Amino acid sequence: MNAIIVAAGFGSRLRPLTYSTPKPLIEVFNKPIIERNIEFLLEKGIKDICVIVGYSKEKFEYLKEKYKGVRLVYNNKYAIYNNIYSLYLVREYLENTYIIEGDIYLNRNIFEKELKTSCYFSKKISKENNEWQLITEDEKVKRVEIGGKNNYIMSGISFWTKEDSLKIRRILEEYANNEEIKKSYYWDHIIKENIEEFKNIKIKQLSEEDIYEIDTLDELSELDNSYKEILNNEVKTAVILAAGKSHGFNYSNGLVKVENQILIERNIELLLKNNIDKIYIVVGYCKEQFFYLEKKYNKHIIIIENNEYRDKGSFYSLLKLKNIIKENILLLDSDILYEERALKNVLENKNENVILVSEEKGQKNETFVEELEGYLYKISKDRRELKNIDGEMLGVSKLSYFLLKYLFNLNADNSEFAYEYAISETISLFKIAIQRVDGLIWGEINNKNQLEYIEDKIYPRLLKVENEQKIEEIKYIFLEEMKEIDTNIERIEALGGMTNRNYLITTNDRKYVLRKSGEGTSEIINRSNEIENCSKVKSLDIDANLLVFNKETGVKITEYIEKAQTLNPDTIVLYLDKVAKILRKLHSANIEFNNKFDVFKEIEKYEKLSIELNGKFYEGYTDIKKKVLELKKKMEKLNIQLVSCHNDTVPENFIRSNDRVYLIDWEYSGINDPMWDLAAASIESRMKKVDEEKLLYFYFNREATKEEKLRLHINKIYQDFLWSIWTILKEAKGVSFGSYGIDRFNNAKKRLGELDLYE
The missing domain is CATH 3.30.200.20 (Phosphorylase Kinase; domain 1)
Incomplete structure (x- = not known):
């Protein structure tokens, strides 16, 4: 007695799970279906087992080593022919044989060692159904019909005596000469169309709970409740990748302290707050420094070690969870600081797969994305490879169990293969939604400069937003x-x-x-x-x-503004032509604001209000103020035509959407020297000289004159001094801006010393 398991098909109705896992290898209650059936056969002493494989045949190879007596036969035409061809390939094995569909799940061992007649193991269905009906008379199968009720049905397991096996073999050889039959027939057609040759087929009765055929994801989740959470798009698990070597610290980036709060602890606490109760942390570099987290956060933290972090990329860290993760996850980088609403938006997104995308930061080694109709279209770390840059991956993604299974089966020979590139490999099969969170405050910490910037600029703003009640x-x-x-x-x-x-x-x-x-x-x-x-x-x-x-x-x-991306000091230089164009349009427009922006009146106003609130002025303030006021006479000698200006052209007031740039927030607008707007765009964006010259060229459609460059420089001095007093006032009201004010004041002093270079 032997057994043939038909397991070559793709299982299209179980997509996307079958993108990564052949249907017979799908786990039910943590064991592949086919393994359970093989073990039941072996228990009954049926040790000669032939498995017909096709789709992802290599994934079945382990069965030969795990179970003695199992052999594999490859059907290289599984995508062309139906399963009748699979049985044809193993026709020589037909002799006192069980024929078993690969997707049948058994609740108990129904196999029998001693069988004298051919039989179908079958359950009876009373309600109307479209299954193959076994019509019996005198306890024998007399005909086969499709559709009906109150009949036993073909349930995917049958046994055939040597005599009947030889008949099946003969008919298989006849049918194999017909291309249409091979393409459209199931092997069961042999019995249906030739029932008169099989006169003694009996029924082995099964109960409803004994056997399940799994055709759809709903049927799978109904059988195994662990899939319900997956199908309901629930996420209770997170993976934090923290194995990589830091290039700026002698410890992992995730262990950096931001104002006495350890970065990874903040991220863990945000996850726990949002009902993520199981968190895997993949560690490598300075791994021992992470171990305390398991104790601090008790059952919630599971440390996974990647000892090959020096030689392999972030995708390899993710692969360390290949045989562990069996659920939907959040995947996070360990070196990012972000608002809580970033998590909320990703988790609340109804799509199964989601990546969080931010506006471009303009830094190196970022992962750029291109989208199509709201879904990920392309990923690259080289912006030149993308037709449109729609943002950067921030480092927070929601990945379904199905996509994750596919990722785990990718071949990553490249030692530097990053998980972002692995995700890009799935785009043709899985829809990955783009989630933007407008105005999100966030940053990443890879070195000391970035840490200083986070502590000075990002973290105070983040706390302010998160404390907003x-x-x-x-x-x-x-x-x-x-x-x-x-x-x-x-x-x-x-x-x-x-x-x-x-x-x-x-x-x-x-x-x-x-x-x-x-x-x-x-x-x-x-x-x-x-x-x-x-x-x-x-x-x-x-x-x-x-x-x-x-x-x-x-x-x-x-x-x-749909698809709005706020520009910043790093990204504004990518759109200097559009920035110049919008400023030129404003300055040359036939509109005239009613008010004049007088920087000297603004200085006096901010100073007066600051004094009233006991604001703390900077050392040397009075001397610098005197020098700034003296510039008024110099400017009055120049030929300046005042126009309607924005007067607050920080990069964050420029919004990019598709091919357009918008200019927002007109609080400080008024009649002014147009060079003020150009100076503000340059100074607030920390533009290099070459970028400033490009801005001027795009604005004038020519090289700027010496006088225009002098006006630009003086306007920079005005602004540095004005905004330093503005900061004094704001801080007198209890709003912290870190070193912003003193930095602007010192810049004003420095530029005053450079005036002779422009005269």
């Missing part, structure tokens, strides 16, 4: 202001901001950005001027569409 207030404001337009609020998210507080409002049909005035802005911003100027700018179509402006409160509501 005014969502209900924002909801009330929005409903009051928009009651005649749209009140169906679904979500409110804080976007941050230096001067004001900005919020993304999502309703049933649209998205809006609501600006709430920041602390003390009513004293330094003239809202009447701002609303007047915004109304005039609207005709230029260079700003977000303005819907509401309350000049009493400073609340402003605009339409959300």
Whole structure:
């Protein structure tokens, strides 16, 4: 007695699981289906087992070593012919033989060693169904029909005596000459169409619970509840990749302290807060320094060691979980600092696979993405390989069990293979949604310079946003202001901001950005001027569409700009032509703001308010102020035509969406020297000289004159000094900006010493 297991097919109805796992190797209750059936056969003394393989044949090879007596026969035409051809290939084995479909799950061992007649192991289904019906008379199968009820059905397991096996072999050889039969027939057609030759087929009765045929993911999850969480898109597990060697510290990047908070501990606590209760951390470099986490966070942390971190890329770290992970996961880099809402947005995204994408930072070694209709289209670390740059991978991804299984079966010969490239290998089979979180505050820490930048610029802003407890207030404001337009609020998210507080409002049909005035802005911003100027700018179509402006409160509501990416000091240089074009359009437009932006009046205003609040002025302030005021006479001698200006052209006020650039936030707008806007764009973006010259060339469509360069330099001095006092005022009101103010003050001193280079 022997057994043939038909296991060559693809199992298309079980996609995407079968992209990575042949159907018979799918695990049910942590054991591949085929292994369970092989072990049942061996228990009954049936040791001669032939498995017909086709799709992903190499994945069955281990069976020959694990189970003695198992042999594999390869059907190289599994994609062309139906399973009748599989049986044809092993026709010589037919002799007192069990024929078993590879996707049959047995709850108990139903095999018998001593069988005298051919038989179907079958369960009876009373309700109407489309299965192959075994119609019996006198306890023998008399005919086979498709569809019916109250009949025994073909359940995927049958036994054939030597006599009947020879008949099946003969008919197989006849049918094998017919191409159409090989393409469309199941092997069971042999019995159906030649039932008169098989006169003694009996039924071995099975109960409903004895046997399951798994055709769909729903059927799989109904049998094994562990798949329900996967199919419901639930995520309870995270993987943090922390094995790589740091290039800036003598410990892992994930163990860096940001203002006395260890980075990886912050990330763990955010995960736990968002119901991620199992966290795998793959460690390598300085691995012992991570072990305390298992004790500190008890059962939630599982440390996985990658001792080959020196020679292999991040994908290899992920592969260390190949035989461990059997669920959907969050995959995170260990060296990133991010707002909690980044996690929330990814977890709440209804897609099975999601990558978090940010606007470009312009740094090296980043992973750029290109999207198509909201889904990942291409990934590359070389921006030249992409037609459109739609952002960067931030280092937070949601991956389904099915995609993860596919990843685990990729061949990564390249020792430097990164997990981002592995994900890109799945794009043709899996839809991976792009998740953007507008205005997200985040950063990564790979060296000391980045740590200093995070502590100085990013972390204070992040804490401010995360501590924001005014969502209900924002909801009330929005409903009051928009009651005649749209009140169906679904979500409110804080976007941050230096001067004001900005919020993304999502309703049933649209998205809006609501600006709430920041602390003390009513004293330094003239809202009447701002609303007047915004109304005039609207005709230029260079700003977000303005819907509401309350000049009493400073609340402003605009339409959300789709696919908006905020520029920053590193990325603005990639779009200098568009930045110059939008400034030229503003400066040359036939609009005139009612107010004049007078830097000297602004200086006096900020100084007066700071004194009233006992603000702390910088050492040498009075002397530097005197030198700055003396520049007014120098500028009055130049031929300057004042125009409508933005006056706050920091890179973050430029928004890129597809091929367009927008200029937002007109609080400081007014009549001014147009070189102020160019100076601000340059100084706030920390532009190199070559990039500044490009900006000027794009703006003028020629080389800038000596006088224009002098005006640019003097405007830089004005701005450094003005914003240093602005910072004094803000900090007097309890808002921290790190070293921003003193840095601007010192820059003003330095530029004053360079004036003779431009005269």
